[in-house]
Amino acid sequence: MIMFFRKRKGFVLISTMLIVLMLSIIASEMSKAFFLDLRKEGYLSFDAIAFSKRIESEKFLLNFIKRELNKNPNVNKQNPIFNESLVFQFDDFSLEGSLSDHSNCFNINHLITFKGGQSKDNLKAIKYFEDLLSQYEVSYVDADQIIDQILDWMDDDDIPRNNGAENYYYSSPLHYPREYTSKRLFINKSELLAIPSINKIKNTAIWRDLCIIPMSSIFYININSLQDEDKHLLSSAISQPNLNEIALIIKETPSEGFSTIEEFLQKFNLQETDLIIPLDTSSDMFLFNGTLKYQGFSYNFKTLIKQENEFNYRILDRL
Numbered sequence: 001m002i003m004f005f006r007k008r009k010g011f012v013l014i015s016t017m018l019i020v021l022m023l024s025i026i027a028s029e030m031s032k033a034f035f036l037d038l039r040k041e042g043y044l045s046f047d048a049i050a051f052s053k054r055i056e057s058e059k060f061l062l063n064f065i066k067r068e069l070n071k072n073p074n075v076n077k078q079n080p081i082f083n084e085s086l087v088f089q090f091d092d093f094s095l096e097g098s099l100s101d102h103s104n105c106f107n108i109n110h111l112i113t114f115k116g117g118q119s120k121d122n123l124k125a126i127k128y129f130e131d132l133l134s135q136y137e138v139s140y141v142d143a144d145q146i147i148d149q150i151l152d153w154m155d156d157d158d159i160p161r162n163n164g165a166e167n168y169y170y171s172s173p174l175h176y177p178r179e180y181t182s183k184r185l186f187i188n189k190s191e192l193l194a195i196p197s198i199n200k201i202k203n204t205a206i207w208r209d210l211c212i213i214p215m216s217s218i219f220y221i222n223i224n225s226l227q228d229e230d231k232h233l234l235s236s237a238i239s240q241p242n243l244n245e246i247a248l249i250i251k252e253t254p255s256e257g258f259s260t261i262e263e264f265l266q267k268f269n270l271q272e273t274d275l276i277i278p279l280d281t282s283s284d285m286f287l288f289n290g291t292l293k294y295q296g297f298s299y300n301f302k303t304l305i306k307q308e309n310e311f312n313y314r315i316l317d318r319l
């Protein structure tokens with residue numbers, strides 16, 4: 001009896017331990033799920049407030065840029081607001097980021113101009129883009145497709161170009177509902193992804209050199225803020241295919257910049273006739289690339305800012 005009792009006691013003990021073990025496993029799983037839920041809820045509530053913090057940051061940024069550019073209006077390699085990290089501490093969140101000159105990327109909208117609702121190809125811009133594509137070793141066949149399809153997407157007619165694509169060519173004549181090209185300038189770079197031939201370049205180095213200024217055909221290169229990685233853009237602009245020469249030009253551009261384009265041309269023995277697209281010594285388009293930090297969470301954003309005049313700055317796009 002005693003032995004039986006002992007056996008029974010041991011059995012009860014093992015059972016209790018097993019139950020305790022199972023309960024602790026369940027409790028641990030529940031607490032994992034609980035903390036995961038809590039974290040998820042935290043992200044959701046952060047997401048909800050991140051946008052309002054962003055708006056608050058952007059208002060501050062516009063005033064900051066206005067104040068700094070009124071003190072030092074040069075958009076060059078020397079102005080600290082373009083060349084140093086920017087860190088701001090607010091009451092309950094912080095903002096870190098950098099401001100860059102957004103004129104130094106090719107605005108695809110430059111390929112066409114609209115006047116009174118009618119589109120017109122910009123032949124110089126097309127030549128420039130062809131050259132840029134060839135510098136990045138995109139084949140002529142692919143380049144023709146990319147350019148024609150982009151132009152068809154924007155132009156005001158329904159006639160496909162030789163290598164272009166209009167309306168239901170995007171799917172098939174039987175496709176329903178039928179798809180139509182936009183017949184307007186691009187609003188956002190992501191719209192380019194709708195163009196079939198863009199697949200050939202969207203994951204390559206040239207993608208960094210391309211941008212969209214929403215509904216604007218404006219494009220010029222600011223020679224005073226060029227960095228080494230912008231050499232392809234400058235090479236196509238001044239018809240100088242030797243990238244080592246271009247790298248030297250960028251390096252030898254004084255950090256305080258040139259006051260006029262003539263000065264720049266003279267220094268590097270260039271002729272005005274060599275210029276394919278407009279050059280400038282300043283810029284009015286800036287991109288802020290920042291991270292907002294709040295209660296252990298972070299939120300990345302990019303904001304495109306345009307200087308209308310010395311008093312007025314506005315947000316063109318939120319990327």
Ligand SMILES: [Ca+2]
Pocket residue numbers: 151152155157158159160161164166
């Ligand atoms: Ca067309």
